[in-house]
Structures are given as C-alpha cells and as structure tokens.
Amino acid sequence: MAAKKKAASGERALITGASAGIGASLAKQFAAGGFDLVLVARSGDKLDVIAKALRSEHAVDVTVIAMDLAVVGAPKKLFDAVAKRELDVDVLVNNAGVMEMAGFAVTAPERHQQMIALNVATLTDMLSYFMQPMIERGRGRILNVASIAAFQPVPSLATYAATKAYVLSLTEALAVELKPRGISVTALCPGLTETDMVASARESNSAASQLPPFLIGDVEDVAEQGYAACMAGEVIRVPGALNYMATIAARATPKWMMRAMGSMAGRFALDKT
Numbered sequence: 001m002a003a004k005k006k007a008a009s010g011e012r013a014l015i016t017g018a019s020a021g022i023g024a025s026l027a028k029q030f031a032a033g034g035f036d037l038v039l040v041a042r043s044g045d046k047l048d049v050i051a052k053a054l055r056s057e058h059a060v061d062v063t064v065i066a067m068d069l070a071v072v073g074a075p076k077k078l079f080d081a082v083a084k085r086e087l088d089v090d091v092l093v094n095n096a097g098v099m100e101m102a103g104f105a106v107t108a109p110e111r112h113q114q115m116i117a118l119n120v121a122t123l124t125d126m127l128s129y130f131m132q133p134m135i136e137r138g139r140g141r142i143l144n145v146a147s148i149a150a151f152q153p154v155p156s157l158a159t160y161a162a163t164k165a166y167v168l169s170l171t172e173a174l175a176v177e178l179k180p181r182g183i184s185v186t187a188l189c190p191g192l193t194e195t196d197m198v199a200s201a202r203e204s205n206s207a208a209s210q211l212p213p214f215l216i217g218d219v220e221d222v223a224e225q226g227y228a229a230c231m232a233g234e235v236i237r238v239p240g241a242l243n244y245m246a247t248i249a250a251r252a253t254p255k256w257m258m259r260a261m262g263s264m265a266g267r268f269a270l271d272k273t
C-alpha cells in the first residue's frame with residue numbers, strides 16, 4: 001500500500017457531518033494525515049468527544065462548530081464563523097447528507113425537500129463560499145461525498161439518487177473548471193457502508209434488512225479511500241471492487257436496460273415498504 005500523503009504544516013480541513021459515520025472516519029484520516037480540523041454537524045456533544053480524541057491522538061488543532069447546515073443561509077454563517085476565528089480552510093469535505101429509502105409517493109414532501117436542501121442546496125452553497133479563498137491562494141482541495149447511487153436512477157431511493165447524481169455531475173464539471181486555479185475536486189462514491197444511515201434504512205425497510213453483509217462496506221476503508229483520492233487529486237473514487245464494477249456496468253449499459261433492472265430491484269424494495 002502507498003504511504004499516506006501528509007498535510008503541509010498548518011494545513012486545515014473542514015469536514016461537514018463529522019459527528020458520525022463516514023464523516024467521523026474522514027476526520028480520523030485527515031487528523032492522521034496531520035491536518036488541523038474544523039468539524040461541523042448538529043450534535044456538538046458528539047463532535048466534542050471526537051475532537052478531544054483526535055487532539056490527544058494526533059496532536060492537531062480541532063475546532064468544533066455545531067450547526068444545522070440544512071437551514072437556508074447556514075453555509076454563509078459557517079463561512080463567517082470560520083473567518084472570524086481566522087482559520088484558513090485548505091480542504092473542504094462536503095460529507096453531510098441524508099437519505100430516505102421508500103417509494104416516492106409514500107415519502108412525506110418535507111423529507112424530499114430535506115434531502116434536496118442538505119445534499120444539493122447546502123453543498124452548492126458550501127462550494128460557493130469556501131472555494132473563493134482557495135482561488136485567491138491558488139491552491140486547495142475539495143472532497144464531495146456522492147454515492148454509487150449517482151450513476152443511475154434508483155427506484156425506492158429516487159430523490160436521494162437524483163441528489164447524488166447532481167453531486168457527481170457538479171464535481172466533474174468543477175474538477176475541470178478549478179484545475180487551472182490549483183484546486184482539485186474529488187467525488188467519493190461509496191456503496192452501502194455500515195453507518196447509522198444504513199442502520200436506519202434497515203429499521204424502516206425490510207428489504208434493506210435482508211441485504212447480504214458482503215454488500216455493506218467498512219466505514220474506515222471508505223474514509224481511507226476518500227482521503228487517498230482527495231490527496232491524489234482524483235476526480236472520482238468508488239471504493240470496493242464490486243461497487244466499481246457496478247458503476248462501469250451502469251455507464252456501459254443502455255438506459256432502458258438499467259431502468260428495467262432498477263424496476264426489478266425497486267419492486268423488491270417497494271413491495272416490502
């Protein structure tokens with residue numbers, strides 16, 4: 001395995017959704033890589049525990065900002081809070097996201113809007129604000145957490161998959177736009193990963209509870225791959241050989257065939273919703 005690429009002295013990463021799951025594991029990866037951190041999520045108490053552990057284990061500076069990022073205007077508020085503390089952000093990790101697994105019609109309208117607000121609107125706003133100082137400095141890294149659901153429509157995850165297709169498309173376009181400005185933009189596209197998000201899907205949907213364990217990835221492995229891809233300036237990283245093959249197949253398969261396959265998988269999930 002290649003040696004872990006490290007931060008330059010004093011470099012800082014801001015990670016959203018760092019209180020649990022993939023975001024908390026990404027925080028460990030960046031701390032182990034020598035980055036100072038700004039950790040953001042709603043649960044300040046959980047962030048404080050993580051920050052304390054990372055400070056003592058890796059001797060890095062960790063700032064905790066508890067904030068609901070789905071609220072309109074939150075990314076600007078966060079940007080101002082970071083500027084007020086005079087913290088430069090060299091790496092932006094847009095990880096916070098929510099998922100709802102159920103048929104579109106039986107999902108409450110507010111739940112669709114919550115997914116669009118956090119996964120799309122907030123992520124876009126975060127990019128708008130935090131990329132400006134990177135452009136001024138002529139360097140920076142951005143890691144957007146998408147999903148393998150970004151590569152094709154997914155019945156029973158229709159809105160969620162559409163939000164992640166947006167994240168992937170935006171990432172690919174920005175990777176090209178920002179490369180001449182010295183900024184890399186990476187999409188991490190995990191498959192199912194063992195976190196609270198998947199645990200809640202299992203609880204609310206009996207189809208999800210029957211998923212075979214080999215389909216569910218390890219959160220530390222996903223985060224390690226996200227860190228490595230970000231540091232290497234890769235545009236798309238899909239952790240796991242099976243997941244990677246699925247994304248290649250999705251791109252090589254005619255859309256009508258993907259819809260037919262999605263319809264079979266969706267019927268299985270929705271019958272049990």
Ligand SMILES: NC(=O)c1ccc[n+]([C@@H]2O[C@H](COP(=O)([O-])OP(=O)(O)OC[C@H]3O[C@@H](n4cnc5c(N)ncnc54)[C@H](OP(=O)(O)O)[C@@H]3O)[C@@H](O)[C@H]2O)c1
Nearest residue numbers: 017019020021022041042043069097147192193195196197
């Ligand atoms: N797990 C998977 O199978 C999987 C697969 C592919 C992609 N992903 C993507 O990976 C990312 C992380 O997912 P995960 O599985 O680690 O989820 P998770 O365990 O549910 O963690 C989600 C994180 O986002 C934070 N968050 C949620 N709503 C927020 C809000 N309104 N404002 C601020 N922070 C908020 C949560 O903290 P608080 O509750 O403290 O706010 C938590 O730290 C998401 O973008 C997800 O779509 C996950």
